[in-house]
Amino acid sequence: MGKAEENGDRVGRIMLFAAGFTLAGLAGALGMSPFNELASGARATVGLITEVSSDRPAMLMPTAYPGEQLVTIDKEAIQPGLTLIQGIMPGGNQVRLISADGRELHRWRADFFKIWPDAAKVFGRDPIPATENHYFIQGMHPFADGSLLVSFGQLGTAKLDRCSNLVWRTDRQTHHSITATKDGKVWIPGAISVFDTSEDLFPAGLNAEKLHAMAGDNLSKAFNNSVLLVNANGNVERELSVLRAVKEAGLENALYTSLQEVPQDPIHLNDIEIVTEPLAAKIGGVEEGDLLLSIREMNMLAIIDDETGVLKWEKQGPWLRQHDVDITPDGKIEIFNNRSKTIGDWVKGSQILSFDPATEQVRVLYPVGSQDNFYSHIMGAHQALPNGNRMIVESTAGRVFEVTPAGEIVWDYRLPYDDEAASLFSYAIRVPEDFYKGEDLSCPSRT
Numbered sequence: 001m002g003k004a005e006e007n008g009d010r011v012g013r014i015m016l017f018a019a020g021f022t023l024a025g026l027a028g029a030l031g032m033s034p035f036n037e038l039a040s041g042a043r044a045t046v047g048l049i050t051e052v053s054s055d056r057p058a059m060l061m062p063t064a065y066p067g068e069q070l071v072t073i074d075k076e077a078i079q080p081g082l083t084l085i086q087g088i089m090p091g092g093n094q095v096r097l098i099s100a101d102g103r104e105l106h107r108w109r110a111d112f113f114k115i116w117p118d119a120a121k122v123f124g125r126d127p128i129p130a131t132e133n134h135y136f137i138q139g140m141h142p143f144a145d146g147s148l149l150v151s152f153g154q155l156g157t158a159k160l161d162r163c164s165n166l167v168w169r170t171d172r173q174t175h176h177s178i179t180a181t182k183d184g185k186v187w188i189p190g191a192i193s194v195f196d197t198s199e200d201l202f203p204a205g206l207n208a209e210k211l212h213a214m215a216g217d218n219l220s221k222a223f224n225n226s227v228l229l230v231n232a233n234g235n236v237e238r239e240l241s242v243l244r245a246v247k248e249a250g251l252e253n254a255l256y257t258s259l260q261e262v263p264q265d266p267i268h269l270n271d272i273e274i275v276t277e278p279l280a281a282k283i284g285g286v287e288e289g290d291l292l293l294s295i296r297e298m299n300m301l302a303i304i305d306d307e308t309g310v311l312k313w314e315k316q317g318p319w320l321r322q323h324d325v326d327i328t329p330d331g332k333i334e335i336f337n338n339r340s341k342t343i344g345d346w347v348k349g350s351q352i353l354s355f356d357p358a359t360e361q362v363r364v365l366y367p368v369g370s371q372d373n374f375y376s377h378i379m380g381a382h383q384a385l386p387n388g389n390r391m392i393v394e395s396t397a398g399r400v401f402e403v404t405p406a407g408e409i410v411w412d413y414r415l416p417y418d419d420e421a422a423s424l425f426s427y428a429i430r431v432p433e434d435f436y437k438g439e440d441l442s443c444p445s446r447t
Contacts, residue, residue: 077404116128397422
């Protein structure tokens with residue numbers, strides 16, 4: 001049976017199942033016992049039908065900006081190079097290689113069902129996507145031969161060749177960033193199944209079954225986040241539980257707050273960076289090679305020992321639901337501060353912050369002026385460029401733009417998904433113009 005037939009069969013089964021729920025829900029709405037308990041189930045089922053049968057990916061947001069593809073370029077002011085953009089775009093989950101003048105030079109397709117045709121067996125009780133509209137990619141690492149590492153949200157990581165063919169895959173839940181080491185390995189956020197989690201980490205009154213039910217089919221949530229060291233062949237060499245690190249550090253306040261808000265996803269690790277000597281010099285007890293973590297649900301930066309997983313340092317600052325922490329050459333930390341407009345109308349958008357752990361000074365690097373607002377309530381990324389500019393990924397708007405230190409926009413790329421929704425850009429990076437060094441990226445035409 002083909003994928004389209006499988007999806008149709010799945011929707012058909014849900015429709016039959018829903019019919020009973022809907023009739024019972026109607027009876028329940030009229031107060032007819034014993035069907036009143038099923039009214040909420042009917043509403044949930046109708047919502048599920050709409051989601052599964054939708055032709056548009058579930059995570060997309062309404063279009064925020066006019067224009068399509070390259071809308072701004074100042075050739076004299078931009079950082080020369082090629083831009084790799086990852087996300088959900090017309091045609092599905094993919095990575096596109098874009099020239100400075102906005103031309104698409106190459107495309108890698110990230111097809112979960114092609115990479116994991118045996119997904120139900122591999123992932124067991126963990127959720128898998130219902131259709132191609134129900135997964136996302138976030139995190140990538142390119143190689144000069146045209147191959148690419150791609151992380152699928154809470155599903156796994158795959159290495160693809162230049163033609164999107166599978167080289168290897170990890171049959172472990174991974175998510176978010178991919179960070180390369182000097183010896184050819186990578187650190188990737190992972191997740192330990194609740195069924196493999198020690199009971200001492202469970203909140204009072206909850207167990208593996210209850211937490212699994214609470215997460216449901218949400219592919220962005222996992223209770224016991226970890227860091228995985230993966231070698232060049234895709235094999236996991238080391239795994240360290242971030243949840244255990246936080247618990248054993250005695251951070252009860254952080255655990256309490258996140259467990260109250262989202263008990264099925266109290267950590268939400270979204271970035272790993274390798275501590276440099278200049279950063280280690282700013283924080284007592286921290287060593288070069290330790291791991292700097294971005295823990296979204298606790299609005300926290302933390303550093304753990306890369307061998308033992310012991311938490312050595314943590315900081316909750318003015319950042320909120322932050323992503324993509326980077327370490328500068330002088331040991332500061334730069335942060336994509338997502339923020340949240342639910343706090344109040346005075347929150348106009350997201351920020352790029354600079355934090356000095358030695359002095360605890362925080363500076364806003366962008367926006368510079370009152371008209372420079374941008375906003376991504378989830379995801380988001382940024383990159384300091386060699387010429388002093390900065391590239392910013394406004395994920396939910398399907399936008400990547402480059403700004404000067406003075407805040408002037410000198411490159412602006414936008415991509416609608418269709419007439420109503422923007423694409424979702426989960427990540428983007430600028431690489432040198434000669435990154436591929438003449439490699440032939442062409443592939444046989446697809447039929």
